[in-house]
Amino acid sequence: MKEKYARDWTFICDPESLPTNWREILNTEQTAWVESPLHNKDVDSEGNLIKPHLHIVMMYKGARSYSHMQTVTNLLDQEAPKVVVATRGMIRFLIHEDNPSKYHYNYEEIICHGGANIEKYFHVSPTAKRREKQKKDQQILMNVITYTIKNKIISYDDLMQYILDNKKYDWLNVLSTGHRAMIVSALIESLERKKLTNK
Incomplete structure (x- = not known):
């Protein structure tokens, strides 16, 4: 069978079995x-x-053979290497970015070596960022509304006190937008009227 060649390779490491100088070993690849x-x-x-x-991803400027990569993983006493079919998808998989059913790890904890630049793989267009922010703000507003109704808040300052006491700065940011603050204010007034009516 013909040996595989590729520029990008990946393999899984068991931290307990890695040699203490494993990063130095990978750095000798000069990639x-x-x-x-x-x-x-x-x-x-x-x-x-x-x-x-x-998960380790090696990105070479020129193709490397499977046997070369197996030598690398053997030095680390780790699993056999695999060809990276889609680099963007593999890099994003390091934190399960596109896998909603899996635990999402912190982007800031990805460690780049040898001048690796992964920002382009996580680039989000300005339009997508706006949509994501709107979606997040809507969810926060729903949380504010749910809390207000559930706790029968009839005073805006009581709501503000709750926000300050619990450091819910995301709520404060959302309520700093005029129309959202008006929605919550109208809800509080409605709850107040309802309470007075039921007396």
Whole structure:
């Protein structure tokens, strides 16, 4: 069978079995490579925790053979390497960015080595950012409305006191927008009238 060649390769590491100088070993490849956050919250299909592990992505300027990459993983005493079919998808998988059913790890915990630049793989268009912010703001507003109704808040200053006491700055940001503040203010007035009517 013909040996595989590719520029981008990936493999999984068991942190407990890695040699202490494993990063130095990978740095001798003199190429860009990326280290995932420690995946210690992954679960299998039955909901059982999977053994903590790391995902490594090696990105070469020129193609490397499977046998070369196997030499690298053997030096680390780790699983066999695999060709990266889609680099963008693989890099985003390091934090499960596109996998809603999996635990999402922190982007800030991805470690880049050898001049690796991964920002382009997480680029979001300004339009998409606006939509995402609107969606988030709407959800926060729903949380404010739900709290106000559930706790029968009939004074805007009581709501503000709750926000300050609980450091809900995201609520404060959302309510700083005129029309959202008006919605909540109208709701509080309605709840107040309802309370007076029911006396």
